[in-house]
Amino acid sequence: MNEEDLNEALHDVMVRSSPPPSMDPAHALDQARRARKRRTTVLAGAAAVTLVVGIGAGSVLVANYAGSRPAGQMVAGGPSTTQSGPTTQPVATPRPASTLVPPTTRKSGDPWPEGQVDRTATAGPRAVRAVTLMRDLTSAVPPGFSSPDLKYPDGSSMRWPQAQYASSDGEQDYWEYQAAIPVQQNDRVGRLLVQSTTPDGKPATTPCTMAQKFWGGTGTCAVMDVGGKKVGVLTTNGRGSYDQWAAYRYDDGTVVILAQAKMGAGPGRSPLTQPVFTPRQLAELVTSPKFKIST
Template structure:
């Protein structure tokens, strides 16, 4: 006989020799009751184990809830791990790091913008814009005049550009780009100045009111129409640094001033005998797009 035949014969004998379960109702009911008691005993053991764990962990949990804690201590995982869902009553963190750039509206103590140490931008794109402004002004003088690189008695050039952060406390950011040059005819020297002021957020005003803002100037202002654009031309009595200037305000708030003087204070030279531009020419040049810097 093969091994497989022997195993099959043994299984057949075991099956045939096992009596079928009893069909007696009383016996069946008794077996069910014993099974139910075993289940209850098992569940009671589990409950007792949970209770023991709860009693041991309870003081620590209460201490965490009632005592000082960080949000992270209430979260499963390593102690001190911040919660991804902080309590609604937890205040947001307050930054103690000082800002490194000026805000849109200046306040006392704010840092100067773009890494500057004071109001003046001595390098970078903003400083370059004033240099361009100076070169454009030099190329604008009428025939018969020149713009030499003269120096004052201390050896400083009379041609100089300047870019300045102009905002005061409570004002939005705005900038002033300015350039001054000497203008010579024969052996006499006068000077020109151009200034472009970016939008400062102030409401539009009458153009002569705008003209009088230039260095607190006083004098007689007239409105000149240049191709439908209103330009304020203010003429002084000759007792200030400049004899005359034109002012124009663009719709976006950019303001351009163009000033002229027959004398050059720092040069110690004989003043010009005539203005560099007529009042009309000054007004026309003030609206030239090359002098508008809006950012």
């Protein structure tokens, strides 16, 4: 991160929160990472414009659409060229929808999608999905723990949802949904985070390689079998924002990450004495369908 990126990230945090920024390192790092990701490709351009191939009225279809070729002229009866004598208009055989509408790819200069002013969706269906994800994460908190509406020292909530357009320039459109909550036991507080990423068109990797991509996590990774599903569970070396997380990729390419940390409330609150979930519980929970968001 260069000086300009750091300034932008800090500015984003100040704009989003009217009180002074928190001095809690983990909280500041979380917000900086979220802000930086929203601005990763601002200089290169923004979201992609969906390509739609029209279907003409009557029995005549647009034929031979491929790549960036312009669509042929729509014909609603009658010949397409001026000729003497009768002519016969060929009718194209319909192609599967997957070939008519290829995956949208982000290009430099494109506007942000769906009327957004930046990567983050603050209203609409995507924002609602992120809020629902936060509620589902809260419902997964086991007995003996609670998830109150706690605040960081700067006054911002420890409970937050986020939906953001995650594609970089040249990549297929995809979205990333996150939700974080505090988890309290007696007077001690930790954190949970879930992230669901829609299919991005990239090839599958091993479960541990996938887990290691989450915020550049380093540590020890093990692959666990959950009813035939392979889950990567990474335990960090204690230097990251989270102590442990599980990663699972569905067959359609949706990726879900579930992370936990014993410390998460900043000064004035003690960390949990033990993780919220065991590694096995974490692996089982990350495969829960309620955390899967594929659109």
